[in-house]
Amino acid sequence: MRLRDLTGTEGAAAPSGSGAAGARSQPLAIGWGGRVGRNVAYRLAGVTIVSARPVPLLRHLRVEAPGLLHTALPAPPTLGAGWTPVFEGLAPLGSEEVRVACDAGDAWLRLRIATVEPFLVARDGSGILCSDVAPEGFAAEALLGPVLILALALRGVFTLHASAVALPGGAVLFLGATGSGKSTLARAFEDRGWRRLADDILPIVPGIRPRADHRFPQLKLPADSQIATATSLPVALAHVYVVEPAPAGGTAASTALPPAQALAGVAAQTVAARLFEPALLDAHLGFCRSVADDVAVHRLTYPHAPASVDEVVALVESDVGLRRASAE
Amino acid sequence: MTGVPLSPQSRVARPARVLFREIRGEAVLFDPRAGTYFALDEVGTEAWTAMDEPTSLADVRDRIVAAFEVDEDRAWRDLLAFATDLVEHGLLDVEAT
Numbered sequence: 001m002r003l004r005d006l007t008g009t010e011g012a013a014a015p016s017g018s019g020a021a022g023a024r025s026q027p028l029a030i031g032w033g034g035r036v037g038r039n040v041a042y043r044l045a046g047v048t049i050v051s052a053r054p055v056p057l058l059r060h061l062r063v064e065a066p067g068l069l070h071t072a073l074p075a076p077p078t079l080g081a082g083w084t085p086v087f088e089g090l091a092p093l094g095s096e097e098v099r100v101a102c103d104a105g106d107a108w109l110r111l112r113i114a115t116v117e118p119f120l121v122a123r124d125g126s127g128i129l130c131s132d133v134a135p136e137g138f139a140a141e142a143l144l145g146p147v148l149i150l151a152l153a154l155r156g157v158f159t160l161h162a163s164a165v166a167l168p169g170g171a172v173l174f175l176g177a178t179g180s181g182k183s184t185l186a187r188a189f190e191d192r193g194w195r196r197l198a199d200d201i202l203p204i205v206p207g208i209r210p211r212a213d214h215r216f217p218q219l220k221l222p223a224d225s226q227i228a229t230a231t232s233l234p235v236a237l238a239h240v241y242v243v244e245p246a247p248a249g250g251t252a253a254s255t256a257l258p259p260a261q262a263l264a265g266v267a268a269q270t271v272a273a274r275l276f277e278p279a280l281l282d283a284h285l286g287f288c289r290s291v292a293d294d295v296a297v298h299r300l301t302y303p304h305a306p307a308s309v310d311e312v313v314a315l316v317e318s319d320v321g322l323r324r325a326s327a328e
Numbered sequence: 329m330t331g332v333p334l335s336p337q338s339r340v341a342r343p344a345r346v347l348f349r350e351i352r353g354e355a356v357l358f359d360p361r362a363g364t365y366f367a368l369d370e371v372g373t374e375a376w377t378a379m380d381e382p383t384s385l386a387d388v389r390d391r392i393v394a395a396f397e398v399d400e401d402r403a404w405r406d407l408l409a410f411a412t413d414l415v416e417h418g419l420l421d422v423e424a425t
Contacts, residue, residue, distance in 0.1 A: 002371075003417070006364075259352040260354035264356050289356075
C-alpha cells in the first residue's frame, strides 16, 4: 500500500467556493462596459465567442455571427457585492510574472491582473465583462490569457502549458514549465519538416478523442510570429510528453507513465488552475483522467542542451513509430 | 501530524477538500490547499475508498483483508504505514477520542 507524492515544480490550485460548468450550447459573450452584443464572432476550441467589439488577436478565428443563438449573462454584481478570495499571487502572463487576484461572488468571478481594470467571468461560463476601454497591449494579453482561459475551463475546455507538433497519427504535446525546453523541442521537429502547432498555450477540446486547438494566440510570440492559420482544425492528441530536466550529466530518456502519474502530470501543467474553485478543480481532474486514459503519456527526461536535441527527437520518433528504436 | 499513535480503534475521515480520481486500478489524490498530487496503488485506493465515511482503521483493515486475501497482521502493518503517511501529508483527519 503506497502513497506517492507526484507533485512537480509547478503544482496547481488553492481555490475555494464553487464553480459550475456552463451551458455549451450558447455562445461565450464578451461584453464591454456593460454592453453585450454579437457584432463579431469567433470560433475556438468548440466554443463560439461573440463580442460587441473586435478582438484583434482572435481575428484569424472569425466566423459568421450566430444571429439566432441566445446569450444570457447573469446580472452584473452590485457595487456592494461581497467577494470571497480564490487566489492571489504571482502568475505568468506572456513572458512576464504579474500579480493576479481572483475572487468569487454570487454569479461572477472577478479577476484583477496587475494594474489592468478588473475583468468579470460568469461562474456558469456564459461570458466575460471587460471595462469600457478596448484592451490593447498588456490588457489584451490579460483578456486572452487567464480571463479567457478561465472562461473556457468553466465550459469544460481546459488549457495546457504545452508546445506541440503534428506527426503522423496526431498531435504530440510537450508539457512543461517555462524553461523546460518544450519550445526548443517543438522547433526541432519543425526544423525536420513537421508542422509546429503551438509554443506555450494549448486548449484541449474534450470528446471521445481529445483534440488540441492550436489556433489559440501564443502570447509569448510577437504578432508576426503567430503559428495559427484560419483554415487549420484541431488535431487529435496522439502522445503527451511531460518534459522534466535531466539530472546533471544525465541522458535523454522516455518512460511510459503509469496511469496515476500520467493524470497528475497533465493536471500539473494546466494553465490557470490556481484560479479554479473546488467544483471546477474536480471537473479538471476528470478532464486529466480522460487524457491519461485515451492518450499515451510519457515522461521525457531532457538535458536541455543543443547536443541532446537529436537524441530526444529520435526517442520521440521511436515512440510514435516513425523509426525503429536503436539496437544499441 | 496528530501526535497520537494510530491504533485499530482510531477513527479517521478524509478531509472534504481533498479530491480523488480513480484511473485503471490506481488513483490520484489532489490537495488544493497545498497544490500537491499523490498517487495511490491498488491497495491504497481500496483503503482510501473505505474511508469515504468516518470509520475506524480496524474496519479499513478488515476490508483490505477481504479484498486482497492477505493476513490480518500484514494488512494492519501496511495500513498503519499508509495512514501515518496520509496524516503526515494532511490528507487524513483523525478524530479525537
